[in-house]
Amino acid sequence: MINRRYEEAKAMYKQFGVDTDAALKKLNDIQISMHCWQGDDVVGFDGADSLSGGIQTTGNYPGRATNVQELMDDMDEVFSMVPGTHRINLHASYAIFDDEKVDRDKLEPKHFEKWMQYAKKRGIGIDFNPTLFAHPKAVGLTLASPDESIRQFWINHCKACIRISQYFAEELDTYCLMNIWIPDGLKDIPGDRLGPRKRFKQSLDEILSIDYDKEKVIVCLESKVFGIGMESYTVGSSEFTLNYAQQAHIAPLLDNGHYHPTEVVSDKLSSTLLFFDKVALHVTRPVRWDSDHVVLFDDETKEIAKEIVRNDALDRVYIGLDFFDASINRISAWTVGMHNMQKALLHALLMPMDTLRTLQDQEDFTQIMAIQETLKTFPLGDVWNYYLQTHDCPTGFSWYDEVMNYETSELEKRGAHHE
Ligand SMILES: C[C@H](O)[C@H](O)[C@@H](O)C(=O)CO
Ligand SMILES: [Mn+2]
Numbered sequence: 001m002i003n004r005r006y007e008e009a010k011a012m013y014k015q016f017g018v019d020t021d022a023a024l025k026k027l028n029d030i031q032i033s034m035h036c037w038q039g040d041d042v043v044g045f046d047g048a049d050s051l052s053g054g055i056q057t058t059g060n061y062p063g064r065a066t067n068v069q070e071l072m073d074d075m076d077e078v079f080s081m082v083p084g085t086h087r088i089n090l091h092a093s094y095a096i097f098d099d100e101k102v103d104r105d106k107l108e109p110k111h112f113e114k115w116m117q118y119a120k121k122r123g124i125g126i127d128f129n130p131t132l133f134a135h136p137k138a139v140g141l142t143l144a145s146p147d148e149s150i151r152q153f154w155i156n157h158c159k160a161c162i163r164i165s166q167y168f169a170e171e172l173d174t175y176c177l178m179n180i181w182i183p184d185g186l187k188d189i190p191g192d193r194l195g196p197r198k199r200f201k202q203s204l205d206e207i208l209s210i211d212y213d214k215e216k217v218i219v220c221l222e223s224k225v226f227g228i229g230m231e232s233y234t235v236g237s238s239e240f241t242l243n244y245a246q247q248a249h250i251a252p253l254l255d256n257g258h259y260h261p262t263e264v265v266s267d268k269l270s271s272t273l274l275f276f277d278k279v280a281l282h283v284t285r286p287v288r289w290d291s292d293h294v295v296l297f298d299d300e301t302k303e304i305a306k307e308i309v310r311n312d313a314l315d316r317v318y319i320g321l322d323f324f325d326a327s328i329n330r331i332s333a334w335t336v337g338m339h340n341m342q343k344a345l346l347h348a349l350l351m352p353m354d355t356l357r358t359l360q361d362q363e364d365f366t367q368i369m370a371i372q373e374t375l376k377t378f379p380l381g382d383v384w385n386y387y388l389q390t391h392d393c394p395t396g397f398s399w400y401d402e403v404m405n406y407e408t409s410e411l412e413k414r415g416a417h418h419e
Pocket of ligand 2: 222255282322
């Protein structure tokens with residue numbers, strides 16, 4: 001049945017000159033970096049008792065991973081339902097302390113050895129993030145702090161994270177994307193906008209001055225427009241980030257929850273790709289604010305994927321996910337988000353991009369609309385289902401039964417909800 005439907009779909013797409021086999025082959029090469037923090041509501045393992053930094057997880061669905069084994073098991077469960085080989089994205093707060101606990105400025109590769117082993121065993125890469133929130137020294141500004149000892153603490157943390165990133169890259173024989181995001185900002189109208197930005201710039205210069213292998217560690221910088229309690233001023237704004245990344249030869253990271261509500265990352269990608277070799281993404285779903293809802297197969301996700309595919313930028317855009325929903329089954333949240341990113345990419349790969357480009361240059365806007373609207377009801381689902389089948393992943397809706405079985409056999413054994 002799945003094969004027959006695939007053959008029919010293949011013939012339909014062929015009418016527009018689209019080769020479904022070639023599209024699936026390309027899709028199979030695309031790695032998505034799956035963020036570990038959906039599994040435990042961004043709590044981490046280094047003792048933070050609450051989230052801070054203007055981000056917020058809401059919901060109290062049972063089954064949160066409360067230790068590294070549970071988190072790894074949960075990620076394996078998700079990967080068993082997601083076709084292809086992907087990557088994992090860790091925060092520094094997921095350090096594993098077997099013996100003595102150290103503060104974030106003293107983190108070393110040994111604190112991530114178990115994660116490295118996890119990835120090595122599965123033949124996947126690791127991406128990494130310094131964690132500049134949920135910590136006693138992150139109550140005010142961090143890398144932009146006027147308190148020199150606090151600023152230095154976070155500089156040392158980021159330097160430690162570059163060393164850990166290089167360790168991952170060397171051990172796993174694949175690059176490590178290291179993303180710096182700081183929550184620094186102010187609730188109300190600032191008395192000084194320049195000072196914190198100057199200090200942030202100086203901190204970044206100091207962090208990047210360490211000797212590291214730029215082929216192995218790809219440092220990127222994530223901007224933001226505002227956070228909870230930081231509504232009036234964000235140090236790492238979009239302008240700061242793009243300008244800094246350009247002059248420091250690092251990559252910008254665009255999170256599609258980090259812009260004004262009518263701005264879209266899909267429209268920013270082509271401009272950014274013209275001026276940067278590498279661009280990193282956090283694909284998320286902002287609902288009225290940077291709420292980090294699960295990524296859906298919605299218009300903006302499809303549009304982002306179209307921009308990556310049609311600009312031939314699959315090897316220059318680093319796709320990572322960034323959402324954390326605690327109100328639903330977390331394994332389902334992850335799986336839906338991963339599947340939807342893949343479906344959006346497949347949707348883009350199944351479009352006659354060259355034809356659409358030519359039609360635009362010929363000003364045949366009627367045909368562009370006609371093709372795009374016709375394709376909307378084409379059997380993408382049959383191509384997707386076939387792809388799932390060829391990877392021994394649950395097809396159709398059966399992934400949901402798998403999630404529910406896992407909920408019964410594993411998640412329900414876990415203790416009470418967290419606060
Ligand atoms: C936990 C993430 O690193 C964090 O969400 C950051 O990427 C962000 O998007 C903050 O709003
Ligand atoms: Mn983000």
